[in-house]
Amino acid sequence: MSIRTFARLGALPAATAAIALSLVQPASAHVTATPTTVEAGAYTVVTFSVGHGCEASPTTSIEIQVPEPVLSVTPTRNPFWDVEPTVEQLDEPVADAHGNEVTERVASIVYTARTPLPDGMRDTFELSFQLPDAAGETLTFPTIQTCEEGENAWTEVPAEDQDPHELDSPAPAFEVVAASGGDHHGDESADESSEEGADQAADASGEETEAAATTATEDSSMLGWMGLGAGVLGLLAGGAALARTRTTS
Known part of the structure; x- marks a missing residue:
């Protein structure tokens, strides 16, 4: 195929593109x-x-x-x-x-x-x-x-x-x-629902935290009394051992 033929084939797309641009430019x-x-x-x-x-x-x-x-x-x-x-x-x-x-x-x-x-x-x-x-x-x-x-x-x-x-x-x-879909207040309703859900979740979380704190306090108190009892028993055992030592001597 000759160069002249290629030129003719390339002219058609170029002309088409030029027409398209001329149509687009005024609109833009x-x-x-x-x-x-x-x-x-x-x-x-x-x-x-x-x-x-x-x-x-x-x-x-x-x-x-x-x-x-x-x-x-x-x-x-x-x-x-x-x-x-x-x-x-x-x-x-x-x-x-x-x-x-x-x-x-x-x-x-x-x-x-x-x-x-x-x-x-x-x-x-x-x-x-x-x-x-x-x-x-x-x-x-x-x-x-x-x-x-x-x-x-x-x-x-x-x-x-x-x-x-x-x-x-x-x-x-x-x-x-x-x-x-829905009405134009849907987003506002969704926001309100989200806020209510967040408040409920916060309340539930607060209740769980308070319950956990109460349990932890009770457990801590029990451990404290147990420790105090163990200490008293240790003192009694130590006193008895000292008494036996003095009697023997």
């Missing part, structure tokens, strides 16, 4: 949201990733808008950014997962760069919260990326049956799925 450039779990009612940590600036301009702030079904959000500190939550009042009070009345919610989290993020570098931002009991619902987090020059509004939401990859600036999103 979007702001993405990666949750640790998507099960309804579970607690999750969602990582938002920013991979580039605005037309090569460094990023100065990231505003992550929180969807309405999520009431409370805890942002993770980032040493390169100042973080500030924006709180809004609810039209009507609602009950949270623990039955507490809630009158306000976290509407957005704003990260402001202490030093602008260069275009050729990426950074991540983490938000911790409890997912709503809404299997099948998509949570969307419109995100505004502000740069020294211009901004990127990652806010587009796909229409029904539309592929999100067709959007130029899709908002980070993911779908909530049904819980795999």
Whole structure:
């Protein structure tokens, strides 16, 4: 087989790889949201990733808008950014997962760069919260990326049956799925059961220790009396022997 034939055969995979990269790169450039779990009612940590600036301009702030079904959000500190939550009042009070009345919610989290993020570098931002009991619902987090020059509004939401990859600036999103088993309070119940079990084990261990100590004390007392008796008998025997010695002499 000639060198020219090898070249032709190698050109097809190379072209295929180039096309694949051209398809992947735009998607990886979007702001993405990666949750640790998507099960309804579970607690999750969602990582938002920013991979580039605005037309090569460094990023100065990231505003992550929180969807309405999520009431409370805890942002993770980032040493390169100042973080500030924006709180809004609810039209009507609602009950949270623990039955507490809630009158306000976290509407957005704003990260402001202490030093602008260069275009050729990426950074991540983490938000911790409890997912709503809404299997099948998509949570969307419109995100505004502000740069020294211009901004990127990652806010587009796909229409029904539309592929999100067709959007130029899709908002980070993911779908909530049904819980795999039990309810979202299972971990708390397990913790309480573990604590009760630990307390019971500690009580039992304490009782056994106290019983062992009592037995040891009784045994020690018995041994003491036995030793005292043996000593008295030794003194009597010694006295008798001394008396016999004096009589003989």
